[in-house]
């Protein structure tokens with residue numbers, strides 16, 4: 068049975084279409100611009116804006132996180148360190164009340180290195196509840212073994228930590244030996260998997276590029292991008308999820324205004340609203356405008372930019388960020404860096420789908436998953452209207468907002 072969304076302004080992930088109707092059949096988009104036949108189900112969008120379901124390119128998630136994400140039209144979360152069994156993954160796949168997830172599973176990290184410095188304030192959210200312990204990668208052989216272990220357990224891509232701690236407020240954290248990072252990247256590529264690096268300083272970013280990673284899960288915050296790093300990223304074809312919301316949080320900015328927005332307050336629990344009102348504040352000496360300037364420079368150079376948040380757990384010391392809601396905040400910050408609203412939405416839809424090889428989503432086109440978000444107002448003029456979510460479809464199942 069076909070269902071038609073009619074009278075919508077349709078942004079396909081890259082551009083607006085002339086068509087105003089999108090037709091769904093089962094879990095897929097069947098057609099764009101088709102005229103409904105008599106008796107077929109019609110949903111009137113009343114002129115609202117329809118975009119592909121949003122993709123958050125950097126999270127650490129949970130069932131609750133996936134549920135919150137979907138409430139804000141985020142239909143896929145890309146986890147950059149976390150753990151799920153294959154059975155749990157299958158249950159998430161089949162549950163249309165949750166965002167879909169892709170995961171690196173556990174990251175390559177050194178003994179005592181990042182993110183172990185964060186573990187003391189995680190409380191009940193710390194490692195162990197999923198029955199896993201933190202990996203310790205020291206030698207190239209360890210890295211190769213780690214990659215094989217987690218690919219066998221279902222990792223969709225690999226994550227590697229390159230973090231000596233300065234901007235996390237813990238200088239002197241042990242790094243993985245660069246030779247081990249390189250061995251891990253090479254092994255992942257041999258197995259057909261991409262590698263995404265955690266690097267928040269310019270120096271760590273250079274090391275990640277030298278190791279041959281495919282993407283960056285953050286943008287460095289300790290300096291403004293210079294020509295040299297921009298051309299190195301362009302030449303290496305590396306994509307970047309700047310995660311502006313968490314960069315701002317590292318510098319002490321909270322997101323209380325977001326928590327106070329009724330469109331957010333009505334969808335999140337108190338612990339998450341309190342989390343939005345907090346901040347990491349580990350690097351207050353940072354200059355956020357430099358990060359915005361770097362994003363502008365990368366965008367001008369044609370580097371693929373992805374919307375990501377680093378949303379994780381409801382702890383105010385990891386604050387300023389929440390699942391779902393913060394993707395909308397990230398869209399706004401990307402426009403503050405100079406991207407057009409259209410480019411910001413592309414960073415949350417078509418670009419992450421392409422960079423992560425998610426060929427079944429991220430655009431509105433026949434044959435793709437019916438993961439969709441409908442917004443009132445005019446988010447392509449006033450980006451904050453993106454939070455005026457009126458309906459969400461996950462594999463064709465509609466959730467009224």
Ligand SMILES: [Zn+2]
Nearest residue numbers: 125126147377
């Ligand atoms: Zn993260």
